[in-house]
Amino acid sequence: MTDESRGIGGTVGPPWSVDVLADLHAGVLEDARAAELWPLVNADPEAREILAALDATQADLASFADAPAPPMPAEFAARLDAALAAEAAARFPKAQQAAAAPQDAQVVDLAAARRRRNKRLGWAAGVLTAAAAAVVAVTIAIPNTAQQSGTPNVAAPAPTGPSVGSDGSGAQALVGKAVGVRDFGPLQNEDRLDACIAAAGLDPKVRPEGIRPVNVGGKAGVMIILTTGKLAQFRLVAFGADCGPGNPAVLFDKVVGEK
Numbered sequence: 001m002t003d004e005s006r007g008i009g010g011t012v013g014p015p016w017s018v019d020v021l022a023d024l025h026a027g028v029l030e031d032a033r034a035a036e037l038w039p040l041v042n043a044d045p046e047a048r049e050i051l052a053a054l055d056a057t058q059a060d061l062a063s064f065a066d067a068p069a070p071p072m073p074a075e076f077a078a079r080l081d082a083a084l085a086a087e088a089a090a091r092f093p094k095a096q097q098a099a100a101a102p103q104d105a106q107v108v109d110l111a112a113a114r115r116r117r118n119k120r121l122g123w124a125a126g127v128l129t130a131a132a133a134a135v136v137a138v139t140i141a142i143p144n145t146a147q148q149s150g151t152p153n154v155a156a157p158a159p160t161g162p163s164v165g166s167d168g169s170g171a172q173a174l175v176g177k178a179v180g181v182r183d184f185g186p187l188q189n190e191d192r193l194d195a196c197i198a199a200a201g202l203d204p205k206v207r208p209e210g211i212r213p214v215n216v217g218g219k220a221g222v223m224i225i226l227t228t229g230k231l232a233q234f235r236l237v238a239f240g241a242d243c244g245p246g247n248p249a250v251l252f253d254k255v256v257g258e259k
Helices: 018-026 031-042 044-067 074-091 093-099 110-141 172-176 190-201
Strands: 210-216 219-227 233-240 248-255
Touching: 018 031, 018 044, 018 172, 031 172, 110 219, 172 210, 172 219, 172 233, 172 248, 190 219, 190 233, 210 233
Parallel strands: none
Antiparallel strands: 210 219, 219 233, 233 248
């Protein structure tokens, strides 16, 4: 394999090495190198097909994270209970002997133990729920004097993530590193991001291909990657940390890739 086919030094271009495309797609190349290679790769139909296959594979793998864990089959649960009981009998023979004389000792019932454990967990959850409700009630009842005085009580978050220009320049090089990522950064959770997306007139039901924090000209922001329906073309939208209902706070909105 030549240096040219691997995209290392010399003339850069097709035929592309799958290793190079995989590294570029995974975002392991240096930012400057990635920025140099992306336009060349996007101009090659065969390379775009490989990138599309990598995108599909990454999306399939990411979907497994949200899949619910299947319950343990009953036969395996019964075998596990039997193994635990046998281990307990081997380690605590006196308790086993006492179990043989029910008039003198209580017999350990695994099902009853589970019920007692679940009851304790339910009680603890109830206490935590009540405590959370009390905190919310106190927060509503006590006026926010800092906001009434016009002085904000929360400092603006410090920018995190890679830096891009105020117009989104340099954001294209982050696409390979951000696809499949769901890092809400200063927005903290998906609900807040959905409020920003809706405020910008976009459909919150359309799930971004990637979410990651960015530093946009010194401002903390969160960039989302949306598909456009065209191969190797994406729409990049960055929201400020103060976005929310009625305030999209869009830092930049641009389309990158093949036109």
